[in-house]
Amino acid sequence: MKLAFAGPDGVIILILYAVVMLWIGYVAGRGQKSLQKSLSGYYLAGKNLGIIALFFTLYATQYSGNTIVGYAPTAYREGFSWLQSIPFMTIIIAMYLMFAPRLYVISKRKNFVTPTDWISYRFQSKGVTLLAIFLMLWGLGNYLLEQLVAIGHAVAGMTGGTIPYQWGVIAFVLVMLAYEWLGGMKAVAFTDVMQGVVLMIGVVVFLGGAFYLVGGNFADVTRQIAETEPAKVAVPGWETSINWFSMLLLVGFGAAIYPHAVQRIYSAESERTLKRSFARMAWMPPLTTGLVFLIGIIGISLFPGLDERGSEQLVGLIANQVASINLIFYWVMVLFFGAIVAAIISTADSVLLSFSSMLSNDLYGKYINPDASEERKVKFGKIGGVIAVAILLWIAWNPPATLYDIFVLKFELLVQVAPAFFLGLYWKRLSAGPVFWGMLTGAICSGALTLSGFGTLWGIHGGVIGLILNLLICVAGSYMTSVSTDHQRQAEEKMAMNL
Structure with missing residues (x-):
């Protein structure tokens, strides 16, 4: 993403964003010492996020700066078929509403901290819990790696190379760790509000500038294409249409059960606040991915004939022309691209916080040292998060080809945990054994298909094929398993809305 208009001004804006983030972390943590020593206080903001903070932290969870710089080039390459980006962001909200309100009520009563607290509570199986922890940590590790690489490229592009890739990553990782350590989830949510507002305004102005460049007539753009x-x-x-449907299933089920997404559900101050936040989130796909899609389509008219590598620079190419319109557009573009960097960092901090919580609560608290105090668990998670970031930074700079191929797996493995939530919350007969073997079989199948180079079969993603096998094993195995009346009664009590 090359920005000819940035350079020194970009450095100034990024420094200001960094200072604001650190200030937010300080304010969020000030006077909250007791909360910072508890799992729910540090990782879930005391389960007290209001509608504004919850909406924007959900928004930041679903949309990263990569949505802007990645989806527009995809629209450029694929054309109008990339309209799928709007419904597959919309379906995530529908998936949330299928399980989030019920899970929220149970989590409030049982004081859940991580997604696998539900799995452990529902199935009472060490094997199921550990496998779910592994798959979720894998997905988080992959996602965090992507964000760290994106931070470096975004900072280097924003500053015109004044801040090199490596130094950009290190500088903003340190900023992220500092404000996250100071304020936990509360600091993360408040920084999400800041970057979300600037990102929304920036996308609208960016699209307005792009329309100005093509004469303001979208009909002429489509006619030219x-x-x-x-x-x-x-x-x-047909294959593209099948691939659309496959993507809807993969992203819909997978993104809805991202650990940091589930923890946003736990963090709401009330069920009403949660539902109102989701109602507002339903408008965001057309207002975010829809506008970015239009930017990509306009790019076809502005810069025809770009190859794949050239198209990846599309957002920067358009931004350079928009910034040259006048001084107002120039500074809006500088602020907007600073917000893109902040949005990537905001996604990374959410992922890191969730990763840290699973290390502290799920691995350390449940299996390594069950008698540890909550303060000790929080400290373990913080230190474990720093170590994880250090390892991922090393991978980002020295990516062995085979290891990189393994890290490609994200949704394909994560989505295999979905039946434990979507079926587990409603079907009392669902048993631990079939859930374990379904998850394992689905993960092996999708992993093998992805790593073998197939990626998709007849347009269907490997993760979706694995999920179908997973569901078949869960359902058939649960019907074949003998379940006592007492077991069913206990499962029904755990799934009840009013415990």
């Missing part, structure tokens, strides 16, 4: 690159406006083929 139809004449020069008709494939990009053509009706998608």
Whole structure:
């Protein structure tokens, strides 16, 4: 993402963003010493997030700076078929509403901290819990690695190379660790509010500038594309349509059970606040990915003929032209791209906090030292998070090809935990044994398909094929397993809305 207009001004803006983040962390942690020593206080903001903070932290969880710099180039390459980016962001909200309100009520009564607290409580199985922990930590580690690499590239592009990739990563990782240590989830949520507001305004202004560059007539843009690159406006083929549906399932189920997403559910101050936040989130796919899609389509008209590598620079290319319109657009673009960097950091801090919570509560607290105090668990999670970041930074700078291929797996493995939530919250007969073997089989199948180079079969993602096998084993195995009346009664009590 090359920004010719940035340079020194970009450095100044990034420093200001860093200072604001550190100040937010300080304010969030000030006078909250007791909360910072408890698991729910540090990792869930005391389960007291109001509608504004909860909405923006959910928004930051679903949309990163990568949404802007990654989705527009995809729209450029694929054309109008990338309209799928809007429904697959929308379906995540629908998936949330299928399980989030019920899970919230149970989590409030049972004081859950991490997603696998539910799994441990529902299935009472060490094997199921440990496998779910592994799959979720794998997904988080992959996601955090992506964000760390993106931070370095974004900072280098924003400053015109004044701050090199490596120093950009190190500087903002230190900023992220500092404010997260100071304020925990509360600091993360408040920084989400800051970057979310600037990002929303920036996307609208960016699109307005792009429209200005093409004369303000989108019909002319589509007409030009139809004449020069008709494939990009053509009706998608069967395999593309199947791939759309497969992506909806993979992203819908996978993103909804991201550990940091589930912990946002736990953090709400009330069920009403949670539902109102989701109601507002339902408008965000057309207002975020929809606008970014339009930016990518306009880019086809502005910069025709870019190859794949060139198209990855699309957002920077358009931004350079928008910034040249006048001084107002210039500074809005500088602030906007600073917000993109902040948004990437905001996603990274959410992922790191969730990763840390699972280390402290799920591994250390449940299996290594069950008698440890909550303060000791929090300290273990903080230190473990720093170590994890150090390892991921090393991988980002020295990526062995085989290890990188393994890290490609994210949704494919994470989505295998979905039946434990979607079925486990509603079906009392679902048993621990079939859930374990379903998760394991689904993970092995999807992993093998992805790593073997197939990626998709007839347009269907390996993760979705694994999920289908997973569900079949869960359902058939639970029907074949003999379940006592007492066991069913206990399961029904755990799933009840009013415990």
